[in-house]
Amino acid sequence: MATDAIRAALIKRLRTSSGISDEDAGEIEALPIAVRHFPAEKPVVRDGERATDCCLIAEGFCARSKTIPNGKRQILSIHIPGEIPDLMSLFLHVMDHDLSTLTPATLGFISHDTLRSLHRRNPNVAEMFWRDTLVDAAMFREWIVNVGQRPAPARLAHVMVELRERLKLIGQIDGTSFDMPLTQEQIGEALGITAVHANRVIKQLRLEGIVELQRGRVTVLDDRKLLELADFDGRYLHQSPVL
Amino acid sequence: MATDAIRAALIKRLRTSSGISDEDAGEIEALPIAVRHFPAEKPVVRDGERATDCCLIAEGFCARSKTIPNGKRQILSIHIPGEIPDLMSLFLHVMDHDLSTLTPATLGFISHDTLRSLHRRNPNVAEMFWRDTLVDAAMFREWIVNVGQRPAPARLAHVMVELRERLKLIGQIDGTSFDMPLTQEQIGEALGITAVHANRVIKQLRLEGIVELQRGRVTVLDDRKLLELADFDGRYLHQSPVL
DNA sequence: CTGCGGTTCCAACAAAAGTTAAGGACGTTG
DNA sequence: CAACGTCCTTAACTTTTGTTGGAACCGCAG
Numbered sequence: 052m053a054t055d056a057i058r059a060a061l062i063k064r065l066r067t068s069s070g071i072s073d074e075d076a077g078e079i080e081a082l083p084i085a086v087r088h089f090p091a092e093k094p095v096v097r098d099g100e101r102a103t104d105c106c107l108i109a110e111g112f113c114a115r116s117k118t119i120p121n122g123k124r125q126i127l128s129i130h131i132p133g134e135i136p137d138l139m140s141l142f143l144h145v146m147d148h149d150l151s152t153l154t155p156a157t158l159g160f161i162s163h164d165t166l167r168s169l170h171r172r173n174p175n176v177a178e179m180f181w182r183d184t185l186v187d188a189a190m191f192r193e194w195i196v197n198v199g200q201r202p203a204p205a206r207l208a209h210v211m212v213e214l215r216e217r218l219k220l221i222g223q224i225d226g227t228s229f230d231m232p233l234t235q236e237q238i239g240e241a242l243g244i245t246a247v248h249a250n251r252v253i254k255q256l257r258l259e260g261i262v263e264l265q266r267g268r269v270t271v272l273d274d275r276k277l278l279e280l281a282d283f284d285g286r287y288l289h290q291s292p293v294l
Numbered sequence: 295m296a297t298d299a300i301r302a303a304l305i306k307r308l309r310t311s312s313g314i315s316d317e318d319a320g321e322i323e324a325l326p327i328a329v330r331h332f333p334a335e336k337p338v339v340r341d342g343e344r345a346t347d348c349c350l351i352a353e354g355f356c357a358r359s360k361t362i363p364n365g366k367r368q369i370l371s372i373h374i375p376g377e378i379p380d381l382m383s384l385f386l387h388v389m390d391h392d393l394s395t396l397t398p399a400t401l402g403f404i405s406h407d408t409l410r411s412l413h414r415r416n417p418n419v420a421e422m423f424w425r426d427t428l429v430d431a432a433m434f435r436e437w438i439v440n441v442g443q444r445p446a447p448a449r450l451a452h453v454m455v456e457l458r459e460r461l462k463l464i465g466q467i468d469g470t471s472f473d474m475p476l477t478q479e480q481i482g483e484a485l486g487i488t489a490v491h492a493n494r495v496i497k498q499l500r501l502e503g504i505v506e507l508q509r510g511r512v513t514v515l516d517d518r519k520l521l522e523l524a525d526f527d528g529r530y531l532h533q534s535p536v537l
Numbered sequence: 538c539t540g541c542g543g544t545t546c547c548a549a550c551a552a553a554a555g556t557t558a559a560g561g562a563c564g565t566t567g
Numbered sequence: 568c569a570a571c572g573t574c575c576t577t578a579a580c581t582t583t584t585g586t587t588g589g590a591a592c593c594g595c596a597g
Contacts, residue, residue, distance in 0.1 A: 117439045125439045142425040147432050147530040171417055181424050182385040188431035189390050196360045196368045199441040199486030243442030248554055287390040488585055
């Protein structure tokens, strides 16, 4: 199994976001990783569970979500290869939300013990991972703004543009289209609207010639209109090297 | 100036959340802190600025927020004494949101350099602070759920209960009432609704005999009803000592 | 005390989003 | 290829929330 390819995705991401050194990259190369394959729509860790590993996405999409007692679900973030969506479990031992796959996925598990001892040995790496969790938090902040202040069509546009920007970094964009493997139900859960309303909004963006969305794939028809609608300022992604 | 009292609030919080040792507490006691007083409604750090210090709240309330181009503002979190609302600026150098006071406040500034060298010297403390930023992120996740999935009255109830739970830790509750120094405009900005609607919702909770809210002070009239409405599960606050 | 600015409060109306229900498209499986 | 399930689509109707505009209240400065 190409566990090297898995690490490569992570290192590539860290390199653009934190300016990792070759030496530190080496440390990460050496991390023992247990690879597992998951089908689509499978929980990886559940709310309330106590995690012992962190999971690096090698292939496929994942999402984090919370479900409230009345059964409603809110999607908190969408994750792509190279990301470690549950890095927070290293210090927040019991999960306060769910992590599950959206598509069939290949995940690499790294034990908390391994990560902790790497941190103690190499504070540079610790700070890089710390920074990673801070960017995660920055994305949550923007997600709050999205759900709290933008009208539904802008919310959808914003999520699309954010996802596109992140996919760009790992070269997963194909011309004007990219994967966004959510059902309309899930889009609703991400935007804080119902599936019926999500459908209305998707239809509207299609009729206005902004984006086409079918079977989990987005095709941008009018980039200018999309960006304007999305009200997107990517600073919160903190993608430029630390300085 | 009682800068000792300032540190005490922080250490108390870290003690309950992470189980800090006396030795590590000593390190924090020794941190050089520059105390400044702020009037109400004053920016502390602004979106886009490059921070060089972190700020510890000694007295008063602060809030973090983001403003989007159309002028709408979203409040992301409310902060109370003992918290370091901009700890994230240590590694995310340019701010992606605003931090400002809600009330007159006393803030203690600790330079990034000082904090970074403390981290290098003492990984325990680093991990504690890291954990602190992770709890911060956990609160954002719950805030997303609040704004995305709950009807407006439940949103208000939830914010109130969360604030109460956190004020409890620092002993700032007086019987059934506590401070929540937000105008109705700001409550709207926190809940993702308009000020007019915030007013409607506040009125409703008052008429239903759940809470009274006047001049920045909440008085709980029916605790059971409030908790039920708020749909509150405090696990996300991760208040119990580590594991 | 008087007037001022910022809140709070409210009503009437408009728009956005939720609910319910049902038909159609599509892919999978027996 | 028939049958089933999942997802998408739409319509009609209800509820929630936003908008506009204005009155009452309150603390404070002159």
